[in-house]
Each structure stands twice: as structure tokens, then as C-alpha cells.
Amino acid sequence: MAERLLEVDNLQVSFATEDGVVRAVDGVSFTLDRGEVLAIVGESGSGKSVTSMTLMGLTRGVNSRFGGSAKLKGKELLSASEEDLQKIRGAEIAMIFQDPISSLSPVHRIGDQIVEQIRAHDKKISKAAAFDRAVELMERVGIPHARGRARAYPHEFSGGMRQRAMIAMALSLSPSVLIADEPTTALDVTIQAQILDEVKDLKEHSDSGIIFVTHDLGVVADIADRVIVMYAGRVVEKGTLDEIFYDPQHPYTWGLLGSVTRMDRDPPKRLPSIPGLPPSLINAPAGCHFRPRCPHEFDRCREVPPLEARVSEAPDHLDRCWLSVEDKRSRREVEGRIGLVKDTVPA
């Protein structure tokens, strides 16, 4: 069995704001093994980015409160000292961010930014050796003329090349855990595909565990082994890629799947969407967080459904919905495919 890298148990993250306490992450649990790609899926504000940033201690602050536990190879991250976290960041857990335009320092050369990370962890390596290593990394992620390009500034790179540079930087110390926080969202579709190929290549040729944070289920289908669906700070469904795509149990997952446009079907008259907006996390609705937007809502939804296995043949497929499995399987069929509701608005 592959080595267990991450063990997150009942993680809670809340922020005190002027309007009240925001419970951004509420009882999230998952594990990550070597060589595995775990996708965390959800809308903006579902807590997926906060979850991943908390692993690196990037959400720490005077107004933040944490609960539960998050362990890297058995070492607790939530209570780790800032010095210990500095050693982990970039070296053990590295992160690729959403927007490569704003995520690179505008005033430093690309190569120097990679060198900076290498030298932050390897104090003995010379500048020249670190620079050579940076060039090697840039070549590895497909940046042409890497030696010359390493001396360029971020504004002289295209969006896709910048994201490749970010990936090169994240890989510079061969981290055990790589967190990709919506790495393709800010890019063109063609560039998205190239970056996804890079990530897939990584999955095959390195033994890192990858956490892929996204709202795009199309991307998830492409690379993930296991999927966590988050809604309003909670995990609403968790399972293997096949379980989530072919036997989704939570209405929110149906909604997400129903919103994916598919090339292999006739285009819908209207792009389906999930009605309503995610709730404020300051005054989250009692019971199931998805209740106000859910067309299948009933009395029991006023109680918070536990995250548990409900499909008898899949003990690791968990979800948070009170409906019976039979009910779910019949209700999720909308016009011959999985969806939340039939689109009632005439085209």
C-alpha cells in the first residue's frame, strides 16, 4: 500500500469578521496517499481553497480559529510552529495558485524566483547551481529556451508559460504533496489542456500526492482518482471518480454534474445551473446547508445529515443526504441524464 501522506480529520476553520464568525471549513476529513490525485470540488466559497491553504498554514492569522487535526506523515500541521511550517512549505507541501499573473512577483526574474525557493530550503547550494536547477525544472515543464527564459520577468511570459513556471517552482524541491488550487481557471481552454497534461505527467512520473482544487468537473474527470465535493464548508459527498460520476448520491453533486456541458450530446437550449446562491457562512441555514436550494428538500433536512456510507455495495462512498438510495437514483434522472431539476424556463 502506498505511503499515507496526509490525514485530515474533522478540520474546522473559522474566521472572526466584523459581521460575525465565518465557519469556512466545518468538519472536513480526508486522506491522501502517494501517487494519488484527490480532487476537491465546489463552488466559490465552499471552503475548498481555505482547506488546502490551511494545510500550509497560510490561513493563520489573529482572526482565524482552527479545530480538528491535519497531519503530514504523522506530524500535526495545525499546531506546528511557524519555523517548522516554513520548512514544510515549498519543500514538503508545495502549491500552485489560480492566477499565474498575480501569483508571481512582478519585479523578480522567473529563474530567480525559483532559485529563491530552492535556496530557502537548501542553504548550502550555490546561486549558480540553484539557477541551473531552476533551468532544468523549467525545461521539464515544457518551457522552451529555458536558460534564456529564466532571465525574463513574469510580464514577458504568456499566461500558460507563467503557470508552467509556477509548476516548475512548486516542483523544485520534489514535494510529497502538491496542491493545485484551480491551476487552469485563469487560462485559455487550449492552455488549460496543456497544463492538465503537465499535471497528469506529474502524476505518472513522480510519487507526489496531488490535491487538485477546482470547480470544473470536466477537469476532475480527466485526472482525479478520488473526489470530495464540498458545499458551504462541509463535505457533502466523497468517493472514487467512478462513484461520483456514475452513482452520485447528493443533490448538489447532481446539480454540478448537470451543469457540465457535454460535447457528446445535443447542446441544451439553456445551460443548466443550480438555482440560488451558496449561503452566507456567518448565518448558515440550520440542518443541511443545501436545503434552501434543493428541490428535493423535505422535513428531515432540518437536521444535519451525517456524512456516512449509504450505498451498501460501496462502503467508502460517503454522502450527506437523508434521501434513500432508491429515491436518489430515481430523482437524479433529468431528461435522460444526471441533473438537479428540469429546466423550467422556456428557451
Place this chain on the structure above:
Amino acid sequence: MARFAVRRFMSMLALLFATSVVVFGIFEIIPSYNPARAIAGRNANKTTVQEVSRKFGFDKPFYAQYANTMKLIFTGQIVDYQDQLNVVDQFKQKFPATLSLVIPAGIIWLIAAIVLGSVGALKAGKFADRALMVMAIVGVSIPVFLLAAVLLYLLAYKTSVFPNTGYVSLTSSPAQWAYHLILPWFSIALLSIGFYSRVLRGNILDMINQDFVRTARAKGLSQRDVFSRHVLRNSLMPIITLFGLDFATLLGGATLVTETVFNIPGIGQYEAAAIGNLDVPPILVGAMFTAFFVVIFGAFCDLFYALLDPRIRLSG
């Protein structure tokens, strides 16, 4: 680069021309202004005044007078009306005192502003930040003449910690030079420290939430490296522009009040006397001197800016 230099040179010529015409023109429309009478002396009779007027060309039309004065300035032969001394020589003689005043003051205010601005940003909302805010407002609000007078009264007259005005040149005694200039330095610096530190604090607070700062932290850099290499580096840009212009105007004689209060024989004091006497040549040369420095330092700032931020390309 050559294009940049040429364009800046052209804009310098334009600015010098505009400044000189405006200054020269102002004296043309002051009603009681009669330079011939000033030159001829208090007891001169009408014919003497007329003679002087003819000799100096004051009876000629405005443009001819202007052209003549410009010729004298650029050949270095311009003399003031009051004492018939060469103005360019006077500037050369008095410039070291102004430099002694302005350069260290500039260094003091820049360093103090960076330190205090950083402290304010890192302790934002806490006591230290609030205390600095109050001090900055006080610093910005106190007029220089009042601050200078209060400093002199408390530290030179009442307690004699510092000398009561005066100037010793750097070459004759560096220690005495510094000792005499400490109060003037701080009088000039305080206003800018207050202003610059607040601007920098705001810049830093904007910068600290930028994505690339998060990246720097995610790379595993120490907090100190994140701050100095990424946050501060990117926050200093607007300060540099401000500094270039403020410093240039000070060099050009904007130290008038400070030099007068502390009795420092620099350009400012010289200009103050010239203004009191409505003595056109020193005022004109002083204004052009300032304009010259503003353009030169503007160009320096842009060069430095381009060095700090590679996204900036030099243009005219």
C-alpha cells in the same frame, strides 16, 4: 535610452523657458517695481535714474529685456541689482550650505519613513500604529517655521543642547558641521517623515494581500525575507517618485524658511533676501535652478523606477 535623454532634455528646455517667462513677466506687472531706482540708490535724482534705466536697458520692450537677461544668465554674467554681485558666483558659493542641509535631511526622512511606515503596517490597528498615526499628523501639520522656532527655543536657547543657529562648513570641521545642522535636518525631515510613512504604510497594507506575497510565503521563505524582498520592494515605488520631486525642490531653494530661521547661508536665505528686495536676477536664476533640478530628478526617478520595476519602459 537616447530617446529618453533627448526627450527629457527638450522638456527641460521647455520648462526653463516657461519658468523664466513667468517669473520675468510677474515683475513687469508689479506696479511699484522700478529696478533702475533700486540700482541708482535712495538719493538719486530723476536724470540719474533715467540714465541707469537706459544703461541697463529697462526702457526697452519686455521681449528685448528678457532676451538680454537670458543672454547674461547663460553666459554667467548676470549680476543682481542690489549689490551688483555676480549671481552665478553667489549660487556657487551658497550651494554647499544648501546641499549640507538637504542631502542628510533627505536620507534621514527616507530611512525614518521606511522604518516607521513598515512598523505602522506590521502593527496595523495596534497601539504602535495609532501612536505613529498621531505623530504623523502632528508632523505634517506643524509649519516648518514654528517647528524650527520651537526646536531652537527648547534645545538651543533653554537647554543649549544644540548651538543657537549658525553654519560651519563640512570641510572646516565635520563634527561641528553635523552638530550645527542636526536641528535644521530634523525640521525639514519631520513633515516628510509623517507624510511618507503614512503613504508607505498604505502601500504595504495593499501589497501584503497580493497573490505573489502569498506565493512567497508558500515557498517557505522566512517572514523577514517575504517582507523585505517582496512586500517592501514592491511598496517603495510611489515613495521614490515623491522623493525625487520633493528633493529637487528643496535643492532649488525651497529650504528658504529653514535657512532663514537657522541662519544658514544657503540658496534659500539668498533667495529670501532677493525676494525682500524685489531683486529680479537672483529670483529668476533661483526659479530656473529649481526647474532644472525638478527635470533632472524626475529623470533620475524614472531611471531608478525602471531599474526597480522591469515592467516600466523609459519613454519621454
